[in-house]
Each structure stands twice: as C-alpha cells, then as structure tokens.
Amino acid sequence: MVRKRVVVTGRVQGVFYRDTCRRVAQEYGVSGWVRNLEDGSVMAVFEGEPDAVETLVRWARQGPPAAVVEGVEVSEEEPEGLGGGFEVRSSWS
Template structure:
C-alpha cells in the first residue's frame, strides 16, 4: 500500500540567490514529488511538497544539503494539506 504525505517546509540559511529553488524543482521531479517552492521576504525558502512517504523523505533529505552554493541551517517541517490541483513541482513568486 502506498502512503501519501504532504509537508510544508521552511528552509533557513543561505538559500536565496544560490539556485536553491531550481535545485528543489529538479529533486522533486526526479522523485515524483509534487508541489511548489518560493522565496519568502525574510530570506528563507518555503515549500509545499506531496508524494509517497518514502519519496517525500528522500526529497526532504536532499533539501537538507541543497545545491553547492547553499548553506542550509535548518528545515522546519510540518504536515500540510495537499493541493489537489498540483501538477508537477513549480517555482512560485516571492511571498
């Protein structure tokens, strides 16, 4: 049985201006995770990610390291509500 999960993630550190959102999109697509990623005005990155439990866990693990120029200090993860209209994993405008 496949268990689906959704996580809302807030990533802190040096995560803006270093290709972090593009990295998250690539990782999500490779793992079959849907949702979105966006910068926040306070310098963090916010994501809503949905997928099979195992794939979502691997996605969060990948986000802990990020791309080469990033420095991830913390990821605050909470259960989230899946967006039924989500197709793929997309970048959104800053919130």
C-alpha cells in the same frame, strides 16, 4: 500520499535552491511548489509517496552545492491531491 511543508533558513536565496529543488522533485515524482520568502528563507511543499517526500525533506536539509542551510522546519499537512508537477512560485506572494 503525504504532504510536508518545509521552511529552510540560511544562505538559500541566490544559490539556485528553488530551481534545483524543482529538478529533484521532478526526478522523484513529487508534486508541490517552492518559493523565496521575504525574510531570506525558502518555503516548499512536497506531496507524493512517503519515501519520495522524505527524500525531498532530506535534500532540503542540504540544498544545492552553493547553499548553506542553517535550519529546516518541517510540518505535516493534509494531502490536497496535487498532481500537476512541481513549480517555482514567485517570491513571497
């Protein structure tokens, strides 16, 4: 298991980024969460098998069709054993 946190900048709010991210994560069996941040970026945590998490990181660099991704910061974290699926969290709370 691996865990990665991504912060995505660009036009990523109001373009179904979070919901699409949730659906893609569920498709690949990745656990975690995604939320909008106050500065207009999106943060997500992906946890799961290395190949599946890398697929989500690659997806984050593109996002859904209406998104314009300008940057993606990726950091590795210690896995926490998330197994409860993938959720869209409330904005910047």
